[in-house]
Amino acid sequence: MSTTIWIILAGALATYLTRIGGHVVLSRFEKIHPRVDAGLRAVPAAVLTAIVAPYAAFFGVAETLTLAIVAVLALFLPALPVFALGWACILGLRYLIG
Known part of the structure; x- marks a missing residue:
């Protein structure tokens, strides 16, 4: 594969992991602190x-x-x-x- 394809795939993987990572971390808490919620908003x-x-x-x-x-x-x-x-x-x- 060409370097360009590898860069695109790595960028896609990094984007996916960044997006899903936040969800995984926050889903472990039953309730989010109001300051964290305000910061995320x-x-x-x-x-x-x-x-x-x-x-x-x-x-x-x-x-x-x-x-x-x-x-x-x-x-x-x-x-x-x-x-x-x-x-x-x-x-x-x-x-x-x-």
């Missing part, structure tokens, strides 16, 4: 912020405005509409601003 927002923040800081006005708009929308709407409106916002602002 904060992970998606933290990851999303780590992905989006550099664009706002280093790329342009459209990205910064979109981040500000989405931050406000996230206070009032569920996640899926916020994602959809965020995509529409960045596409529209990139078209208008450049």
Whole structure:
């Protein structure tokens, strides 16, 4: 097999083990401490912020405005509409601003 196939398979295995590992560890507890639960619920927002923040800081006005708009929308709407409106916002602002 080629090196590329081995890299893909290793990446798939690492992803699978990471995902299933968290489930296996947490399934051993009958009750999860509220702080652990709060921390786990904060992970998606933290990851999303780590992905989006550099664009706002280093790329342009459209990205910064979109981040500000989405931050406000996230206070009032569920996640899926916020994602959809965020995509529409960045596409529209990139078209208008450049």
